[in-house]
Amino acid sequence: MSKMEVKTSLLDNMIGVGDMVLLEPLTEESFIDNLRKRFDHSEIYTYIGSVVISLNPYKSLPIFTADKVEEYRNRNFYELSPHIYALADEAYRSLRDQDKDQCILITGESGAGKTEASKLVMSYVAAVCGKGQEVNKVKEQLLQSNPVLEAFGNAKTVRNDNSSRFGKYMDIEFDFKGDPMGGVISNYLLEKSRVVKQPRGERNFHIFYQLLSGASEDLLKKLKLDRDFSKYNYLSLDSATVNGLDDAANFRTVRNAMQIVGFMEDEVQSVLELVAAVLKLGNIEFKPESRVNGFDESRVKDKNDLKEMCELLGIEQSVLERAFSFRTVEAKMEKVSTTLNVAQAYYARDALAKNLYSRLFSWLVNRINESIKAQSKTRKKVMGVLDIYGFEIFEDNSFEQFIINYCNEKLQQIFIELTLREEQEEYIREGIEWTNIEYFNNAIICDLIENNISKDECLRPGNVTDETFLEKLNTVCAYHQHFESRRSKNSKFLTDHSLPHNCFRIQHYAGKVLYRVEGFVDKNNDLLYRDLSQAMYKANHSLMKLLFPEGNPAKVNLKRPPTAGFQFKASVGTLMKNLQTKNPNYIRCIKPNDKKAPHIFTESLVCHQVRYLGLMENVRVRRAGYAFRQPYEPCLERYKMLCKQTWPHWKGPAREGVEVLLTELQVSPEEFSYGRSKIFIRNPRTLFFLEEKRRQCLEDLATLIQKIYRGWKCRTHFLLLKKSQVVVAAWYRRYAQQKKYQKIRSSTIVVQSYIRGWKSRKILRELKYQKRCEEAVTTISAFWHGTQARRELRQLKEEARNKRAVTVIWAAWQGTKVRREYRKFFRANAGKKIYNFTIQRIVQKYFLGLKKTLPSMSPIDKTWPVRPYLFLDNTHKQLQRIFHLWRCKKYRSQFTDEKKSVYEEKLEASQLFKDKKTLYPSSVSQPFKGDYLDINKNPKYQKLSSAVEEKVLLADVVNKINRANGKGAPRVFLLTKSNFVLADQKTGQVKASVPLPDLSSVSVSTQSDGFFALKLKEGSASAAKGDFLLSSDHLIEIITKLHRTGAATTDQIGVDISDEFLVQFKQDKVCVKFVQGTLKNGGTAACKRKNNKLLEVSVPSP
């Protein structure tokens, strides 16, 4: 089914018929056919009404996943294809919601899948019920109890590799919310004979093999075991390993499960010790030992195993050894000890092993119950799951099969009772007429077993043996329809060779079973010699002590314990009563083949099971009245489209709707009946007719739905477009209005601003006019006041002038009057004389004043008294000049000739250099010393002075500049009247002596440096050596003296002042160039050779 398809009914996509009730025609053949068809399609579940038939697929199917659990969760029973989950869900919901205790009854023969089914139910319930830490722990413990019990209680048989060898009924308890609280497990009669002996092709209980395969070396050593099945008598060898069963892995699973369930580590250890002890016990062998009284007495053959076992369990070896040789019989006051022969010793040993193991198993169940017990005492809802061993028919059937089959018989009984009763009750509940149906009721067989065969009288008055037991049966059950025996009075079987003499046969509901009476009585009595139980009680092993309480000497009970058969009957009785109080849910397991193989469907085998399980009867009973029933609501819901009145909605009650529907469809009235809450359909044909109609109608409806959907889709799309258009239009209009409004608003503002402007300007004009008026008034008044003031001033001035004129006129008048009066007293030229006199007086006064204030006689004093009268200005200047000249004359007249010539030199220097060379001003204040070396007196230059004959005019040390590197070398420079000499400073040796007439000119720079070049006349005798480039601190003095001396002797020596000149060195001319710059070495000029033709002198800038 694709994911999109949603299943709403079990009728959808059905393979065969999902519910056998709908099978048409109903025959055994069609029934089996239907099962096969479904089985071939891996549909292992089929319903008969609410009963689930389950076929063992013998392969894992993908239908038990978590998704499937979700699919079936909270769905109605008939909604989906048949599944065990549907039944589990139904049971769980009715428990939770309707507060009805449930029981799940799983029946079927060995290997049909009961245990698996019970686990599926449990896991489904665990998956759907509540969650939470506490709840999950409970669930986990409940689920993990299974592997533990299966390890100890299951074994491989010829029919099933994991056959349950005990009956199990588990009550799972829930609280009012449906959360699991705990559980109680009841176990029924473990097939303990398996411990000591297994039929061919079968194994002992799984745990023995698991322990030997899965335990660590360490553990095995502790348990004194070897990892070798062949070493243990109790382990059959022919099928010690089973295909598909990993004992070692299972051992780990079991230990893990025990831990989850809550077993302590030491408890697990004790349990394994007991398992090991059983294996050891099997290895103890006996030999006969003759006694004096002629009887044989048994003795333990090889004591090693006995010793190891005793060590393992803490038993005193001698005590156990004695228990295998003697037996104490206590009767009232007596106590008699009898010896055991070898056979009895073996019997005792096996009895001990069986008892040990079965008691251990019961202890395990109790221990698990202790762990999973519900903690709270509140009211519980219960779901019981019954997984009992299936009906068994072996070649050799004994007491165990008898018990097992009895139990199955009882279950069948309860199934018949409950199904029929339920069916009947439903009809009554629904008010439908009910006609009885014939079916086989196995009550008669139950009666045979309970009241005749297993009666204690049969098995236990006096000294009973298997033979006396059979005899008794023969008399009691002689005429019973279902009892057959060779010795019965019914002559029919006297010649039946298939019925041996030591056997009896019972016709069970599931077939005839031949039971061999051998061992019946022993097994029923389940006798364990008291000596052994006492030996066990004495063990220094807590668990062991616990398992054999009757061995306590203080509690000796002489009463025989109840027989196994009696106990079993009682417990089955309780179980049946318990089940009857609960709502039953049936799972009927069918085994498709005997080969444990998938895909094989053995028709005869299935047919046999279908028959004895009474499944056909089940269907018939179910269909006797009506094949199909359904509550009105879902029925109306499913078929309402078939009638106009009910489609699409029916307003009235569902029942009336269904009535209208069926009348409309013209279904014949015999075909159905109206119950109180359900419609009952008699024939499957009618249902199929409805289904077919529905299918056709669904197609039409699909078209209709498509049509309506498409219409709806287009309409909604259109409406959406329309709505969008309205929205768009509204927005556009709003936008347009906004624009228009903004335009009007801005125009209004412009108009407003113009008007306001115009108004303001008007007001401004008025204001300006007003202001002007005010200003005019002020101006006018100011002018007026001005005019007034000026007029007044004029008047006042007029008056004042007039007053002065009066005074002047008066004075003139007075003067005229005075002159007129005094004229006669003065001469006519007196005025001139007075004037001259006054002038003379003033000049006199001027000279006298000047005499007092004359400046000093220094020619450089520039002060001169201030002129007193303007008219003496010229005189004053002349006098100053005359005074200065006179003063200079006075000054000169003091000079000696020597000093005079010095000044003349200075004057000449001034003429040569003033305003031409920057060095000049600094030389003015320095007197020209001439002989700086004190040449005549200095002994150093004695030789030199003697070499020079003439008078030395100038002696100084100069630097001769080397053309190659521009560096200077000190030389003594001497000047005489006729020549100049250059001599070594140190030695005083004359280097050059040049007559002055050979000197043509001197070149110096305009700067503050002391470099000078002495240029020689071309062609002269001295010229051969080349010109001299020298430097001196007394440049001005040297040049001046050279110039003066030269002028005296020969022609004038020219002085060139320029920053670039040529100097003739021997062959070639070199240009000397002066540049200004900042100098590193203390600010004196430095000469540097730039190239062959250029010497550069850097002069510090001023």
Ligand SMILES: Nc1ncnc2c1ncn2[C@@H]1O[C@H](COP(=O)(O)OP(=O)(O)OP(=O)(O)O)[C@@H](O)[C@H]1O
């Ligand atoms: N639903 C299932 N899916 C797959 N395999 C199954 C299923 N049911 C049963 N089997 C297989 O069949 C075997 C026997 O099943 P199970 O043990 O449940 O039988 P049983 O009816 O309990 O027999 P017994 O009466 O001997 O205990 C399982 O071990 C398993 O291999």
Ligand SMILES: [Mg+2]
């Ligand atoms: Mg089982």
